[in-house]
Amino acid sequence: xxxxxxxxxxxxxxxxxxxxxxxxxxxxxxxxxxxxxxxxxxxxxxxxxxxxxxxxxxxxxxxxxxxxxxxxxxxxxxxxxxxxxxxxxxxxxxxxxxxxxxxxxxxxxxxxxxxxxxxxxxxxxxxxxxxxxxxxxxxxxxxxxxxxxxxxxxxxxxxxxxxxxxxxxxxxxxxxxxxxxxxxxxxxxxxxxxxxxxxxxxxxxxxxxxxxxxxxxxxxxxxxxxxxxxxxxxxxxxxxxxxxxxxxxxxxxxxxxxxxxxxxxxxxxxxxxxxxxxxxxxxxxxxxxxxxxxxxxxxxxxxxxxxxxxxxxxxxx
Amino acid sequence: xxxxxxxxxxxxxxxxxxxxxxxxxxxxxxxxxxxxxxxxxxxxxxxxxxxxxxxxxxxxxxxxxxxxxxxxxxxxxxxxxxxxxxxxxxxxxxxxxxxxxxxxxxxxxxxxxxxxxxxxxxxxxxxxxxxxxxxxxxxxxxxxxxxxxxxxxxxxxxxxxxxxxxxxxxxxxxxxxxxxxx
Numbered sequence: 001x002x003x004x005x006x007x008x009x010x011x012x013x014x015x016x017x018x019x020x021x022x023x024x025x026x027x028x029x030x031x032x033x034x035x036x037x038x039x040x041x042x043x044x045x046x047x048x049x050x051x052x053x054x055x056x057x058x059x060x061x062x063x064x065x066x067x068x069x070x071x072x073x074x075x076x077x078x079x080x081x082x083x084x085x086x087x088x089x090x091x092x093x094x095x096x097x098x099x100x101x102x103x104x105x106x107x108x109x110x111x112x113x114x115x116x117x118x119x120x121x122x123x124x125x126x127x128x129x130x131x132x133x134x135x136x137x138x139x140x141x142x143x144x145x146x147x148x149x150x151x152x153x154x155x156x157x158x159x160x161x162x163x164x165x166x167x168x169x170x171x172x173x174x175x176x177x178x179x180x181x182x183x184x185x186x187x188x189x190x191x192x193x194x195x196x197x198x199x200x201x202x203x204x205x206x207x208x209x210x211x212x213x214x215x216x217x218x219x220x221x222x223x224x225x226x227x228x229x230x231x232x233x234x235x236x237x238x239x240x241x242x243x244x245x246x247x248x249x250x251x252x253x254x255x256x257x258x259x260x261x262x263x264x265x266x267x268x269x270x271x272x273x274x275x276x277x278x279x280x281x282x283x284x285x286x287x288x289x290x291x292x293x294x295x296x297x298x299x300x301x302x303x304x305x306x307x308x309x310x311x312x313x314x315x316x317x
Numbered sequence: 318x319x320x321x322x323x324x325x326x327x328x329x330x331x332x333x334x335x336x337x338x339x340x341x342x343x344x345x346x347x348x349x350x351x352x353x354x355x356x357x358x359x360x361x362x363x364x365x366x367x368x369x370x371x372x373x374x375x376x377x378x379x380x381x382x383x384x385x386x387x388x389x390x391x392x393x394x395x396x397x398x399x400x401x402x403x404x405x406x407x408x409x410x411x412x413x414x415x416x417x418x419x420x421x422x423x424x425x426x427x428x429x430x431x432x433x434x435x436x437x438x439x440x441x442x443x444x445x446x447x448x449x450x451x452x453x454x455x456x457x458x459x460x461x462x463x464x465x466x467x468x469x470x471x472x473x474x475x476x477x478x479x480x481x482x483x484x485x486x487x488x489x490x491x492x493x494x495x496x497x498x499x
Binding site: 041 | 382384385386390400401402403404405433434437438439
């Protein structure tokens, strides 16, 4: 349905909301070529030689940070990791001051994770370097949605017309927001499900089917995407107990049988086994959870490659 | 728009090159063909089919995308990045005689990139180069082992290779670059 864009507009990847369907297709197609690089004996190409990428992480992350770093190294970029515990932030420096100081060392791309929604947009307006959003607050996590889409497309050959069920904590999840933008732009039929206390207000207005019955969401689905219950937010009293949550919303082998026979099970990690997903499902034949991790590297390589070639865009003040 | 080669001429030329490859390598044992994307790939496939007829067995054939190895990749200040496509080399190139195949040899920069890309896959015992057209104007010390047709050109001219698999018909033409005719 969508043709492929020749390039990405702009120097940044701040969210899926800003992308067109043809830009998404361009990233996914480029990621297919990048995936082949990871299968070679020498897993490295010289495309970003001489480019500097800074990974600036204000929140703990293992998977995403490692994935970006592997992607950068496979493209031959020079990478720097700044973890906030060891930086001047503990001395009280603001995000913009930190970024301006880093920018003085002329990096080409800054990969940013921050606990505040919109932090990446703020930085993108301030910095000449391209900004890649690696998760900002409860807003977006675009590369996660792209790798989810890549994984679905790899297994199903398309996104258009597929039924995708997203189950879990919809309120706090930036993965969920990015996925909704992406899947609806690409023409998938999205069903979302979770406790009413964990649903954002106005959810039914964004073009998705909403239900609190997990069986209804999963029935006939081509892909089931489980979201993490953020245990650190349990104090909010969103539901009575983890045990009850598992009984009502957890992905059990019985519930999986309601989906299409070739349905795939996805989870962005880190998983809470026995809370949102049963171990038999997470480790079962339908699970593509580890493929998602492998595909994350390919998708991030594609994003970095496409942005690094964007050249000298003027920062919009 | 002078036509340099038509379908028949391209066919005869590839048959001749296939015979030269067999002669030079004394058979097709340990031989593999690697086409440079985009139009080197169908040419490599056609050569493989001819070699099968001559020598009686299959010659492994792969496709190489050199985009990530280009020396002009990050040079353009603004503008689209070239689209990256899949490299498909489903065999080991270690110790093999690799015949690299491309449509037009011009500055030599594509082949330089292809050599770098290929060597990241292993250590072939030799790399030989087939081109359908050599138009001169080399900027690097690179030479083809098998040439379909040598065509003296000026830099204001361009060679268009059209192949049935991609373009619907076989034809090689010599054209003036738009806007430089005056």
